[in-house]
Amino acid sequence: MKSPLLSAAATLLALAACNSEPAAPTVVDSNPDPMASQLANAAPVELPAAIKADKSFRCKDNSLVYVTLFEGDKQAVVRTSKGGPATTLKAANAGEPRTAEGGWSLTGDAKGITLAQPGKESQTCKG
Secondary structure (H helix, E strand, C coil): CCCCHHHHHHHHHHHHCCCCCCCCCCCCCCCCCCCHHHHHCCCCCCCCCCEEEEEEEEEECEEEEEEEEECCCCCCCCCCCCCCCCEEEEECCCCCCCCCCEEEEEEECCCCEEEEECCCCCCCECC
């Protein structure tokens, strides 16, 4: 017959082998980011402005212009023909005329604009 002392010792030995708290996992970074320090010290990035309105305007001379206005009222993109080349006009501060090289200038909002183009007089356009 087995001794109760021997079975108790075997049970205690089996329980002693169990660890109730597992060891913390070891994290090994085998692929470190080579730009981590540069990204951590980089200046904040300003996101591009969201589109506020994308409209076609009929101008006083009966021509059409296609204008994309952006949030913040500092930028607009003008096309003089649908799918034509785009001209980006920018302003330093909201409320100031948006301008581009060559004599481009735009003021206004999605209801109506005043547009000056190179070689043409400034004219009002309605949306």
